[in-house]
Every structure is written in C-alpha cells, then in structure tokens.
Amino acid sequence: MYTTTDERGILNNFAAEPKISYAEYPSQEEQRRYAMQGGVATLLVGVLLLIAFSVS
Secondary structure, X not given: OEEEEOOOOXXXXXXXXXXXXXXXXXXXXXXXXXXXXXXXHHHHHHHHHHHHHHHO
C-alpha cells in the first residue's frame, strides 16, 4: 500500500493497483457453448412464464 503524508500530518492511503490482463475473443467451441446456454436459459424462462400464466 502506498501512503503519503501532507504538511498537516494527514495520511492518504492508495490501494495497490492490480495487474492488467486483456480479454481474449472466445473460440468457436466456447461460442457454441454460450449459444447453447442462452437457448436453454430462454427455454427455461419461457416454460416458467407459461406455468405462471396457466396457474394464475
């Protein structure tokens, strides 16, 4: 942690900055997996909505 002191003796603490890492574009397999997960999630939400409307 980096700390400074001004002329009145007040401390000012600075957080340690994390190392920067850049994101990589997903591979074809990961893109297919994301699309499949999105389809399953959409299907699940649709089924839940149909059940909610049919019960009410």
